[in-house]
Amino acid sequence: MTARANSARWRPLSEWAAERGGQLRHARDGRGFVIDLPRTLPGLTRIEWGPSQRSYIEGFELRMRCELKVNPDMQMMLIERKLMERLESSVFEAYTDTLRTRVDTDTPEEMRWLVMFPKQSQIESKLVRQRFGAVGINRELIMAWLDKDLSERLAQATQDVLIEGRPFVLLSLRGNVYLRTSMPEPSLGEVEALTRVLDAAAGSAQAVHQRIGDGGPWPTTTSVAWHSRPSEGDYGAPV
Template sequence: MFERLKKVFVAGKADAGDAATSDEAVSEWAGTRGFSFTGMGQGKGFSLKGNVGGKPWKMERGRPSRDYIRGEELRARGEIKVNDDVTVLVMNRALKDALEKKAYQAYTDTLQTTADPSMPEEVRWLAMYAEVGWESLPKPFWERYAVMADHRSNAMAWLDPQLVELMMSWPEPAPDPQVPFILMVLRGKAYLRMQYTPADMPTLEHAALIFTTACESAIAGLSNDLTL
């Protein structure tokens, strides 16, 4: 299990965001965690690779691949090989509301005769999968996040108390609940996509911890021999 790091890297009087996520700082931190680090040039992003449960994962920092993300994006994929029939999508509620509003406006625009090619794939997922919920999770979680799934039992098997607690305990200065965030299991893999705000080491460390914990939880609860 990946424990939280207490060390925060600070570099002189440089801008806190730039200094805290310099290639040197990220590379040093990655080495303490057993991750491999590949830089793309200062200010151009980087990638991290590791293993969880014997399965490889990769996290990248770079330019956004979705128009709802401003600034830089953190995106990750874990080749966890769980039941590929399972689909569970966790999205911060502000993003869900914004995407639904965008889709509604597009579909009701009488001047629009073709599908909007800029519409993100996430909109289709919102249309395909119903939102689910259950009483054992705290109300603040449901205020911040929405959970969509093919079956509620799969969402419950994945979102264990430890993962939920991590998603609710971002280190200060924490990402605002409005900051786009998506965590999902789809086609046997785990994915994370989020706006890298604030762009500092505590946010990066915690995002990596959330993602690796999500991979572990999915392997434990959504493997082919366990999922109904």
């Protein structure tokens, strides 16, 4: 009965995926699904909805990954501002206690980066600047990534999907782009809107990668090697 009920419940998403040459598959426990889109975004894309894999998101979440194979040192993150403030408080407290080593090895990138990477406060879009924080290996790189198209997609999403206080992170990491947000119940409208954000983020990351490949300036930082280590998170594997 659960499988049949979920098939009816997720039919709009299944049809949407099929129209794009993809397929929706149910999780074995019936508590989520995976959509693989082979050819619609700049790279192979996986969309997964299910129980949260992050302590800062309660209940269920939506995870997306677009495989790009861009320079793996392009390490950048956009994060919902209230979530950023909450995670900053948590990670700084952890860094001051006796478990500092565990913070280094066990904490996911989105928390470690808040400590180690510079913030970019001069985001061109006022709405994006008010609603999100941006950190990364280099401020110039972040500015290039947050181009007009990505900023517009983010601004549009804040009107009805990425409402204030909803946990959201967008990362360029290990050559791919990842998106993660809370989602108690999946809806086609929200998945479509967030896919457009991922599409813009992936396209912009490719453009930045191309610029670097053509001899443009490349950021340097002593923390690149430290941050390139695999973490205990799930960004190195399918989402």
